[in-house]
Amino acid sequence: MPWIDYERREERVYAPGVTVAEIVADMVPVELLIAERVAVRVVVGGRLILQAEWETFRPEPGAVVIRVIPGNSGLLRSVLLLSATIAATALGQWYLTPALATAGISGLAANAIVAGATFAAMTGASFLVNALVPVRPSQKSSGAANSPTYAISGWSNPVSPNGAVPMILGRMRVSPPHGALPYRKVVNGENHGVSRYVIAYGPAPLEGPRIGSTPIDKYKEITLELREGYSSDAPITIYPTQVIEENVSVELTSGHAGQFGPDSRYSAAAASKIQVDHTFPGGLIAYSEQQSGESTVNSQGAWSIEFAVEARLETSDTWTTVGPWTIAGMQQRTLTATFEWTPPTRGRYEFRDARISTDWDRIDQSPYTWKIISVSNWTAIRTFRPEVPINFPYPLAQAALDIRATEQLNGQVDEFNVVVKSICPDWDSETQTWITRETRNPASLFRYVLQHPAFVRRVPDSKIDLERLQYWHERCAALGLTYDRYHDFVSSLTEILADIAAAGRAKPIRRAGKFSVAIDEPGKPVVAWIGPRNSSGFEQKQVFVKPPDAFRISFKDQTNNHEDAERMVPRPGLVCEPEEIEELSLPGVTNPEIVYREGLRRHYEIQYRRFEYSVTQSYEVLTAERLDRVQLSHDVLNAVQRQARVLTVDEEAGIVIIDETVTMEAAGSYVVIFRVTPDDESAPDDGLQRTVVTVAGETNALILEGDGALPEAGDLASFGPADEVVIDAVVKEIENGDGLQRHLTLVDYAPQIFELANSAVVPDWNGAVGDDIETAPDDDVAPTAPTIASVWSTAIAPQSGSSMLYVQLAYGAGGGTVDHFELDHRLQGAGSWTTETLGAGASAAVISTYASGDIVELRARAIGTGGTSAYSATTTHTVAATDPVPMHVTAFAVAQISATTWEYTFSLDAQPVGTGVRIKYRLGHYTTWAELTSSFGGVVTVSPYDSSTPTIVDGTEYSFGARAINSAGQESGDPIVIQVVVSAGGAPSLDFSDPANSQNQFLGW
Template sequence: MFEAVAQTHPLKTETKCITCHEGQTIVQILQQMDLPERFGPPVVSLIKDGRSADVPLAYWGSVRPKAGTRVEVYWPVEGPAFGAVLAAVISAAAPAIAGTVFATGTLGFALATAAITVVGGLIANALVAPATSGSVSGQADTNYSITGTQNAHTPYGVFPLVLGRHRMFPPKTARGFTEVVDGEIYFRGRYTFGWGPVSLEDLRIGSTPIWNFEGVQVEFLNVDKAETLANMPELADLVMQKTAEVKEISEALSEDGQTYEFGSDAAAGKVSVSIAVQSGEFDIRLRYREAGGAYIEGPLFSNVTADAVLEFPEFTDGLQREFQVKIVSAVSNETERVRVEDLQEDRAVPPLLRITKTDVQYQKGHEIGGWRSGSEVMTLYPDDVAEDNENAELVPETATARFTRDRVGSASIDITFPQGLAYITGSSSISMRRVEFDFRFRAVGTQDWTDAGDLVCEGEERTLVRFTKEIAFPKEGEYEVEITRTSASEDRNDVLETSYLSAVRSFRTGSLPSNPGISEVALRIRASEQLNGQIDSLSAIAQQLAPVWDGSSWSAPQPVRHPAWIYARGLMGPQLRRPVADSRINLAALKDWADSEPHWTCDYVIDAPQRVADVLDIICASGRARRALTDFRYSVIRDLADSPVRQVFTPRNSWGFSGQIAFPRDIHGFRVKVRSERLDWEFDEVTVYAPGYNATNATEFETLELPAVVISKDETDQGNAWKLGRYYQAVAEHRPETFKFYADWEHIKTTRGDKVQIVHDVPKVGVGAGRITCITEVVGGLVQSLVIDEDFGLPSEAYRLTIRTQTDEIIRVGANPDGRSWDSFSEPLNEGDIAVGDLVAIELMTQESLEMLITGIEPDGDESALITAVPASPVVLQADGGEIPTYAPVITERFDRYGPPLATVLQSVTGSAVAKIGRAGELEPRIGIDLVQRGYSREVKARVRWRRSNSQDWEIGRSRMATRTVFTGLLDDGVDYVVEVQTLDGDGRSRGYVPAGTIQARARDFDYVAPAGFAAFEGVDSVVLSGDEYSLADFKKFRFYGATDAADDLHRVGHSRDPHFSYRGVYTRFKVAAVDNGGDESPLTDWIAARPRGVAPDDLTAETFDAIRMEASNTAAALDDQLVLDKIAPLESAVQRDLEIRDVQNFHAAEALGVIGDKVAVGADQAV
């Protein structure tokens, strides 16, 4: 027995010790230790009698340590040590470790040693990071914080903005008020869904659809009618009719001939224009025309010097028209005194008027439903009304005073009898009770009262009843209103008469403004027995409408959820004080985003002041992108890890290379926090487990907030929450490093998000780099060899040259080294594509390139820049569709000068081309590996090993000469095998196995198919079946089957190597199969029907008789009379048998028989 000790972590001193038995291999010892695979292959050292030796990886399966040997397993701090570091979590002592283990200035010295959260690391280092909590103003922490859970009145707040599709509790644009009509209480309210246009779904109060209430009228402003009614057809009967359109404008006219034109959405009846004359005297002509026609002269208004309302003629013909206000004459009629230098002089004031309002009343029968647009006045809630609720008992002969709001023109006072108003005359009978009130008012700050009349309240009610007094004030202002109950109280139990002042409603002069870019809904609903107070739980799902760029123009606004078009709207929309012109937006990048990744959605509501940059971050994060300003245009950076390389950086064109590795704590998964439509738009958590974890063993989680991601009710696969969760898991696993380096002007070609290739000695990536000094041989325009300025002393192996040309093109080609010279290019290399001075990066052909994504470029003066990059790792883009593999860093080991060159696999093949032919001619499957010939000597051998893909047990083949193709042994057909190949020199030394791929062993290139082209040709007494040749290598013969018309039972009737077969017999339907050397049959053909057709009169032509005569003549010359007679009888018998096979009753056949007998007899006589 002996002891084996293993280091558990590359940067920790903790060890694992096990006892081993003599005879175990290194592989078995390592399997028993169960070391983490993510740290890569360790170093295995054997120590005995004071001496130590490292065991090469190629001999782990054959070296068996003896008793008394100590086995030590560890990871070095250079080379593969970085593979260990990449996924580790460093303790608080890491700075001290870094200072002692790594030399100052090395990549390892710059390791990030503090443990951080995974999500925090993503925010700090990822190319595309999730939205930070600061970007959403803390909203994600409060359930339903987006527009709240009720309708708030925030007069100094901002209009909300819906991004994509989201449920909203729209804020109030007016406080709302109640009114009494015919004894019924109605509520009027007005709400905004923010910047439009939008369409709506599921409009409801609380949890009840609005159309389930009685006495409802609704009116919309800048809400798409078609989309909304498609979602809620029940609204069609609730939307009030639009009978007019009144628009407040401010259009200045000051010169002769100036015009202002306007139209209407429906046939106009009465049309008027309000003007305000600020100076001058005008003659004004009103004109109108049918759409597309010539203008007709309307009324002329002369000598207009003051504000006026100008009316067009009234129309009743149902036609839609356009209208024009034209200045016929504009003259100044006043002067003003101005100072010119030291003198005073009078100057004429230029004439100026403004058109302030257009009022169009539709013709009867041409009204439009209540779907307002632009700045049209909303008629269900046109005025600014403020309602102050009161609860003051009105005692007889005691005055109660209340104040209105300022700037009011009228007010309404509500008096309520909560218990009812009546005389109780019996247990079930009541009679009318009458109560009277007096009202008076005065302007605030004055002493004199004005009588406002009285209010007589009569009722026979046992329940609440309310009465309203309307008061019109003489002018706009703030007023004190006094109410006095003049009817005495009877103070009896059988009288219901207790009265209260319940509300003071102030109506301010002027209409509520309608913002042309804001979507609103106004409603009037019967409150009696349906509502309790004002409506504060109105909600709907709002869908943003925005234009979409098709590559040449913008579409009309349409429902959008893709972040590309929401991003564009976030820059160009009316919500911005200074919208961005589309010429400053990279529209091609946005269209490519939407076209190539159409599954992304962005659903969010902005209801608080936000920086545009923060909003754009939220939008981009929902679609796995990042905002950017590229070439002075707004654009996005997407994770395009699988895109082409844009630039190559080596020590020849960069300097100051450093690296940093973040070590987040190990977690078992993300709790992805999103909103769910199924949960009524509340927060939901989608658990995304890390590889190897599930609900039974996961305990460590971090929360990943995706504020603009919503799982819609129709999604069954957790939607984009799952995709983004898996993506960020893969990013945390495969992009832990951050590299920084300086570059000169060559950085100009790149921008953030571009992919670059790195070959550098600091992180030990690639062989090296140089520049072309000479193109030594050119044949037919193709470069045969070139020379670079450095000799790396490389062994004869396969290498990949990446050439960055002077025109910034990237060329990759395989080549062989000979000192500084390179030749045997794997691809044609045109002489004109490269030049002396081009940069060349050199890598092993068998090793992946280190490709990185640029995350930052910081100018550093003198046209240089500091570039920050992370590993590209394209595997992160497929993380949502499969397992996330363990990260394997790209590290190039120092070259071992011993052993043969590594085998370079060109391809691995299987099928009939490499199958072995068995004794019976059958094909037996195996796999052939084509090797690139690298000038192997005769002593170099190749050896193949293979195993089933679901097994760890290898089968090893015999070592053979390293020819172009080497083979496995015989394999099982249809089974997947993992294949590797190694080269060995004359002393049996090897550099290890090289993967040759995972391949399914097949004996044939593809499965047999049914024979093709077979058809039947009917003869006199036989059938010939003929078809196409069968081209498969393992083909042996065709097999033919027959059946009768009465049954489908198949009977083998023969076989043929050629696709032709003649059959005589009773079967009339046939099928054909192909047979291989192993005896297996292909699928059968379809039925082929045929039967012999027998002898017909048309078969007996003159040529037939001539042939018979010739035959008879020849026979007569050689035979005697008896022999001739002996031949006639067999001929007749043959014909007779043929007729028996067919139909002996056939008249024509019988006639033919007689003719033959006669002709033969005559011929015989003539011959004799």
């Protein structure tokens, strides 16, 4: 059975007076007829023209449809569908197959015959029954599910090796992917992050760079390069060549290196330069704390650590010494240093790294006056290559960033975002020309995608229906329809075109071999009349679907920097809170107002397109295409309806004789609509409607009321009751049938859908989820009085060194919303109050204006939008009376556990919060606390406690004492004093005259 390539057809226009034979000779050459043994069918006005009439039949203005049916052999395997238009706009379009183009057609329109990929797979699944413009599935189930833009909430720069190069359509704030792996570098001892991003195909204007929500210029020590993707762009200088960074996490110690050998790592291949990072997480510094009487003197100094660094080519056994590497520092915060080496030849190198200096942090430094912080980690090995990091044949919009990360960022920059805009040929209605400029119009972007370098087979202008796109552009502009989307995911051309078209209320089609669109809009002309005379298999069904209470639509809000947003669109007429809510996807729609209107339009489609009609037509009479408006009549819809053809017309009497018998009732009103050729080729084919004089009974003679235009013999006529003579419908879908049959699915035209959606009053949008309310339920109610939950005080506060009063408030039960609290306090008996204001979330205050022993009065109240509460009950408190009472030391012992270390153990009869033990000592035999002159620098809270203080001297007796102390500095009254005789030898002290220590210089203050 020959197949029909409905997606391709050819149109040609002929002057009035041409015969059918001349049309056939031009469109179907004789050699093809002979070689392929084809049969040709010609249809004019729905009537088959026999071959015997071709030489003499001259069609009137209108459509001539030609079918070329192939034989059983030869190159031609599909039915050829040709449409000739006589001095009027063609009522349909017909595709010409590639097979015909290869057959050597010549004639008036040979140059118009094209071949190309079919567009049959354009439409996607529809979530709304009878939606003419298909509704795209949720992004989660489409190609966009792999989009970092839609998969990640907030800003995040993905790393996508071999991923899609993004394409910007419209205007969006985006987090572009890394075009090269980010890396770190050290500048003046501080970490910097270096990144390079691929934003989109160029040209693409850029503006408003930010990190997260913060503008770039709010950061310090930052350099940004933006390139908009023009061939004249200067090269990127911040990140000009390839860098491969491998993170390492190895603590380097001389002890480990001495026992197991140096740690090693490999560079990447083809290295031309290699860097190694060492990080000191606690800083690199020497410090001392010395007691001078009752005070402590702190001193700091510089210190340096030495490493041995070696390298060898992967294929060599010979190691080359590329160090030593000495790192000096005097800071007690993270310090990173970089060692750089340029190898003699490019290749992959093994690096090994060992610490030579003493592991000061792993030994007991208590015998020494100076303490060293020097923990060192190998944190990165970095490979450089001279090649550019991005190898791409087309100009790209890019960004490169160098920013100080120390004390500004937590790790690498992964929240860089920028506004990017598309620039392409855009239709200018004033000048009636295409101008290259920034645009968000779906029609311009539709053309842009077809000719975009992202697609290998770019479509020339000659294969794009520019005239239709121009009309569509002006319609989109009038309705405010735009398409804004960042295509950073893999998607087919058909999916992208379908999404763009849907944003402009259209769907892609092929017309006369060109890429075009069918627009869902009011005011469409009628292009076909369908009834029993030219169709069969009529079916009508009502779609029983429970409409959702509301659509939930997720989108990128253009009014809020394209942040993720969600809008609920309730069903028109809904008077309760939505319960059944369905997700609706509107790719590329970012305007909150348009989002709402599109949601409304989908609701109205469900409401007004509940009926679906199906008919079957032969290709010999089919003239409609998808989304075309047609007139449908059938006696199944109404038993009185009839479709007939005009036999004769009595112009004087106004009587029309038809070839069908109709039935009228005496009380009925009837209308007949004739399908006539309009005088103006641009006029719609809505038909000629006349009122019929009611004559009860059966008749084929229709008496027309009043004066008016009359049909001609051969015209089609639709008869029926005045209110339902025909159904105004739209072709939803056309499917292949057996042989030359085509199955049409139609729905009601329902132009009120557009009027209602476009004229609706859209609620104000503020981006908040949920309905707005003018007043919260408790905003007009005063809050209840708070309570003073607890009061605590101390004679000596840790931070201020003076007394401190801490007051905790609690919310009262019930009442209105609390905005803030007021806490009043005064000395007992004083006349005036001092007021402290506390935020509703704080509800606690610290007061430092009273002395130990003062009696303080306290009260509080709550203030809200609905008024002020009463005061709480007044509470009194004695400052420092709540300090924990120091407990007694019940046991105390000191033992020598090594040649240099003491172990102190103690116990208390209780352990209040903030309590510890103060230990004092003195060389010699003493029995009272007052005789002990030396003490530890702080309070000991852990038992047992190991220390090298005091220095152990062989054969010496020491006296030790212990006493409990609380957080206010109050000591217990009964210390324990003991004596210990030393039996071990002393320990050496650090000698700074030793050459090994000569590199360390100290600064004391």
